[in-house]
Amino acid sequence: MSEEFTNHLHLNSAEQSKLLCRLDQSPTGIKGAERRRHKRCEYRAGEIAMMVQHPGGGSGRFLVCTRNISVSGLSIIHGGYLHPGTECRLLLARADGSPMALSAVVMHCRHIGSHHHEIGLRFLEEINPYEILSEEQIEEAGGSLSGRDLPSLGGSVLLVDGSTTDRRLLAHHLKATGVAITATATPGAALDAVRKNDFGIILCDINLKEQESSRMIKQMRSFGVTCPIIVITADNDLKHLLDARSAGANEIIGKPYSPEALITVIAEWLEQTTIEDPIYSSLEDDPGMTEMIMDFIEQARRLTRKLERAAEAEDQCAVRELCLAIQGSAAGYGFGAATTAARDVLKTMDVCKSLDNALGQIRRLNAICARLTCTNSARPLRQNGSISKLV
Numbered sequence: 001m002s003e004e005f006t007n008h009l010h011l012n013s014a015e016q017s018k019l020l021c022r023l024d025q026s027p028t029g030i031k032g033a034e035r036r037r038h039k040r041c042e043y044r045a046g047e048i049a050m051m052v053q054h055p056g057g058g059s060g061r062f063l064v065c066t067r068n069i070s071v072s073g074l075s076i077i078h079g080g081y082l083h084p085g086t087e088c089r090l091l092l093a094r095a096d097g098s099p100m101a102l103s104a105v106v107m108h109c110r111h112i113g114s115h116h117h118e119i120g121l122r123f124l125e126e127i128n129p130y131e132i133l134s135e136e137q138i139e140e141a142g143g144s145l146s147g148r149d150l151p152s153l154g155g156s157v158l159l160v161d162g163s164t165t166d167r168r169l170l171a172h173h174l175k176a177t178g179v180a181i182t183a184t185a186t187p188g189a190a191l192d193a194v195r196k197n198d199f200g201i202i203l204c205d206i207n208l209k210e211q212e213s214s215r216m217i218k219q220m221r222s223f224g225v226t227c228p229i230i231v232i233t234a235d236n237d238l239k240h241l242l243d244a245r246s247a248g249a250n251e252i253i254g255k256p257y258s259p260e261a262l263i264t265v266i267a268e269w270l271e272q273t274t275i276e277d278p279i280y281s282s283l284e285d286d287p288g289m290t291e292m293i294m295d296f297i298e299q300a301r302r303l304t305r306k307l308e309r310a311a312e313a314e315d316q317c318a319v320r321e322l323c324l325a326i327q328g329s330a331a332g333y334g335f336g337a338a339t340t341a342a343r344d345v346l347k348t349m350d351v352c353k354s355l356d357n358a359l360g361q362i363r364r365l366n367a368i369c370a371r372l373t374c375t376n377s378a379r380p381l382r383q384n385g386s387i388s389k390l391v
């Protein structure tokens with residue numbers, strides 16, 4: 001690594017720790033922290049590989065250390081100056097040790113002493129920091145990096161996942177919502193659980209041991225289980241997804257997932273909570289973005305009104321085209337939740353080849369677009385129509 005990437009910091013681990021502690025104790029940047037939409041969590045990692053594409057041409061390969069991380073960005077310490085707008089790519093490590101490559105752009109760069117600079121990076125697509133952070137770091141951050149309070153759900157949830165790590169992580173995400181959690185690792189244990197208890201919702205991985213997840217879902221339905229069953233999976237195999245749908249799964253969510261988005265889905269299926277909190281753009285603090293964000297919000301609401309009409313008319317081509325338009329632009333204006341929701345509609349349509357099973361996702365996409373907000377809004381935004389006819 002050292003032969004390919006240059007380390008301009010010239011700091012040992014103790015010196016890096018001292019520098020980061022000094023920055024943490026400094027009052028500089030408090031105002032900016034108060035305006036952030038996503039909470040930042042301490043994230044200390046040394047010798048992170050970063051590839052930079054300089055705006056004026058040329059590229060560079062550097063080793064940097066990190067200071068903190070959020071859903072939308074990362075703070076790093078580098079031994080040189082990088083111009084705002086510089087594109088870069090970083091290689092981080094997930095909590096399980098696997099690599100995660102991320103694309104980002106430099107938002108600001110400030111001198112912090114000697115030849116050292118603190119650089120604020122914005123990810124081109126929002127990430128799930130829980131994949132990177134340890135359980136101890138998540139606990140220190142208060143259990144949530146979303147920047148807003150999680151809904152109080154109540155009820156009981158059955159988790160079915162063969163991975164101990166994934167079960168613990170998912171249980172951690174849900175713990176703050178107040179649900180009672182039962183976790184099982186095998187289809188047999190899950191079937192025993194539904195025989196003995198009533199659950200408000202069931203979350204399961206499609207890739208269980210012995211590939212019995214679809215059979216398990218079908219058996220649950222044969223036992224009289226009527227609660228929503230949500231499959232959470234990294235499997236893109238169309239046959240497996242179709243089998244899960246045919247067996248009785250209500251919804252499929254891909255991994256990696258945003259904890260906030262997952263909890264929103266669960267809340268909507270449980271029908272115990274109405275999510276009405278505004279969704280702010282992660283880019284509205286960027287100079288010159290306010291007017292463009294406001295324009296996009298109006299555009300997104302126009303698109304969802306058309307989406308409602310297209311869904312009512314069962315016009316699959318129009319629904320797909322409108323979802324692609326939202327998916328392709330929302331994240332660019334700092335609304336990653338809308339991009340994810342539009343992608344979920346498209347995934348369901350691809351799996352089921354019909355609109356019937358996508359109506360719940362369409363309703364959620366409409367609801368999300370209705371909540372898009374700009375703090376510095378200077379003109380009223382038109383409200384979106386209801387999509388109640390779809391459900």
